[in-house]
Amino acid sequence: MIEAKYSKLFGRIAGISLVFAVIPLLSLAVFIYIQFSETYNSKIRENLRATVENKRMAIDLFLEEKRSILQTLAGIHDYETLTSPGYLRRLFRETASHANASFVDMGVIDEQGRHVAYEGPYQLRTANYSDAEWFHEVLLRGVYVSNVFMGQRRFPHFVIAIRRDEGEKTWILRATIDMNVFNALVQSVQSGSRGDAFLVNDKMELQTASRFSGGPMAPAPLTSVERFRGIRVHNETMHGRPGMIGMSWLENAPWLLVITDDVAEEMSPLLSTKTDVLLLCSIGIIIIVIGTITTSRLLVAHIRKADMEAARLDASLLHQSKMAALGKMAAGVAHELNNPLTLIREAAGWLHDLLDPDENEEPDREEIRKVLTRIDAYIERARGITHRMLGFGRRMEPVKEHVNANALVDETVAFLENEALHRNITIERSLDSALPPVRIDPSQVQQVFLNLLDNAIDAVGHDGTIRIRTQVAPTAGFAQIDFMDSGPGIPPQIIDKIFDPFFTTKAAGEGTGLGLAISYGIVEKMGGNIRVESSPETGTTFSVLLPLAETA
Amino acid sequence: MDRTGIKVLVVDDEDDFRLYFSKRFGKRGMEVFEAHDGLTALKRVHEIPVDVVVLDLKMPGMDGMETLIQLKRQVPTVEVILLTGHGSVESGIQSLKYGAYDYAMKPYAIDELEAKIRSAYERRKLHMERLRAQ
Secondary structure: OOHHHHHHHHHHHHHHHHHHHHHHHHHHHHHHHHHHHHHHHHHHHHHHHHHHHHHHHHHHHHHHHHHHHHHHHHHHOOHHHHHOOOHHHHHHHHHHHHOOOOEEEEEEEEOOOEEEEEEOOOOOOOOEOOOOHHHHHHHHHOEEEOOOEOHHHOOOEOEEEEEEEEOOEEEEEEEEEOHHHHHHHHHOOOOOOOOEEEEEEOOOEEOOOEOOOEOOOOEOOOOOOOOOOOEEEEEEEEOOEEEEEEEEEOOOOOEEEEEEEEHHHHOHHHHHHHHHHHHHHHHHHHHHHHHHHHHHHHHHHHHHHHHHHHHHHHHHHHHHHHHHHHHHHHHHHHHHHHHHHHHHHHHHHHHHHHOOOOOOOOOOHHHHHHHHHHHHHHHHHHHHHHHHHHHHHOOOOOOOEEEOHHHHHHHHHHHHHHHHHHOOEEEEEEEOOOOOOEEEOHHHHHHHHHHHHHHHHHHHOOOEEEEEEEEEOOOOOEEEEEEEEOOOOOOOOOOOOOOOOOOOOOOOOOOOOOHHHHHHHHHHHOOOEEEEEEEOOOEEEEEEEEEEOOOO | OOOOOOEEEEEOOOHHHHHHHHHHHHHOOOEEEEEOOHHHHHHHHHHOOOOEEEEEOOOOOOOHHHHHHHHHHHOOOOEEEEEEOOOOHHHHHHHHHOOOOEEEEOOOOHHHHHHHHHHHHHHHHHHHHHHHHO
16 A cells, blocks of 8 residues: 555544544533533522512512501501600601611601601601692502602602591601612622612612612613513623623512623633633543544554555565476476486587597597587577576566467467476367457466466376367456366365465475465456366366457 | 397487487497387387387386386386486386386486496396296
8 A cells, every 4th residue: 555545544544533532522511511501590590580589578578667667657646646746756766766777757748748747857847748749649549659759858769658547637657768778778689790789660760779870760771671470580781791680570669679690790600610611621632632643543554564464475475486486497497408418418428438548440520520519409408498497587576568368378388398298198279369469467477377287287197188278258358268177177165265375285295275376366466367167077177367458 | 248239229209319329338339229209119129129128217108107017018028227317216116116127317327327238138138048948
């Protein structure tokens, strides 16, 4: 495999591992974060709700308490007593000291709206409330908690008024609530530096001072809210920041309690958690990435090593087989060389005899010359044999040439002709003279042909026929070369194994079992194929398919 | 000794080999006949009263061993010396089992082979005399 392929493999392995490793981590982080923030959110909501509830109850209680006191006072006193000079002062002082100093003043007003008795810091003795709204309201309702108003004092205040019907007479007991106390009560829940708490009436006018939106009687920055029961909490953007608002209508006054929370402030722990989660996640991802890359690299290195090992084994196998073939070649050549060598010896011996010093006659110069010429011929024969062998071992790297398959067959037969002759085996050739050239490495394919022909000779043993046929194969684009022997055939139980490496039916030391395996490998690498058919009656046929040289 | 004596049949498919054999052993006083394969050899032993057959092992058609077997069957009194090449001592020993008198390696040392032929001839002579005596 080339480097690029390994890089791609590495990329793929690392990428897939990363995705599968990171996705769970991210999902978990996101999930945890969402859960956490939801929980946190709802906690804040719950808190706000509880705060609103508590505060509302506190305010209601406060108002109830004040009203109750006034009502009692109004109930247990009669007009005469209450309006007698000094009485109201004493009463006021008593009450003031008990009722948490929440009454700023107290006054008795008659049916005409005249202030008939007054105790308090303001000059209201001569005030007349016949036009005041609160006056009409209290006459109507009997108990009245007013909205905050300016009134005669020219500063915001609110009153609680009780109507007392005493027989024919109707009079009103009125007290003003200490706004400071009341404001403090409401604002005590303001949380943080951005939270707010205030009361508004149904016209959305502030009744108590808001931190950010103005003092009493100013319009609150709220859209009109209708009456509802219970507590409402919802998110709202206030002053450009995300916030939460809790609201609840009071029971004892027509006012809406509004408590706001600056979410950002409340959420700051959540934000820090968010940062923590992000940090942890990032660290986790970095670790995963490092781990994945390391592992993938290791894996790919391992694969590369295994590939190289396999390639080396392949090459070694090929080399081994080539060596084996070469060895066989060498043996054959050695056999062949023996003949001319023997003849040279014979000739030399004869020359020796001719030049024997014991002889009386003159050596026959003509004869000697003749013999020397023969010796030269024998040497030439030997040279031809070794030359052929040299040509076989020359090319090592596979090349692709246009080769005439018939010529290759002829060459191969020439190598093993003598062997076959000695065993009385006939080699017949049916070579298609119109066979187009094949695109192969000739020395490698020659190795294959040698192997197959050699096997055929071994299969026949003695006295038989081997037929070699070449033709254009029925499969398009291929030439078919058949090696058919008249041997006993290959038994069906082993015929599937014959191409396996190291499989041999010969005795130990006789064959390596590599010949067919290598041959198969060689032919396959060239884009061809080897098939075998065998039966005891017809013998064995090996069919080699080789790709034809493309005409296009 | 009768020097115009020993009739040797050399059997080998290599023409020049037979040529030198004839020349050299001819010079040593033997009468050499030639055959180029096993079948021809079998024919000639019936035509000529051959004393010793020098037989090459590797031949096309009927090889040396087969020829030896046939020779001993058809003309048992003829002595056969087998010539084997490329160090196949087993073939040599096997030929003895089939009735050869001896075997020699190829290429041969001429004095050695001459001695073997003469000794083979002696045995045949003995054999023939015994036969005649019966």
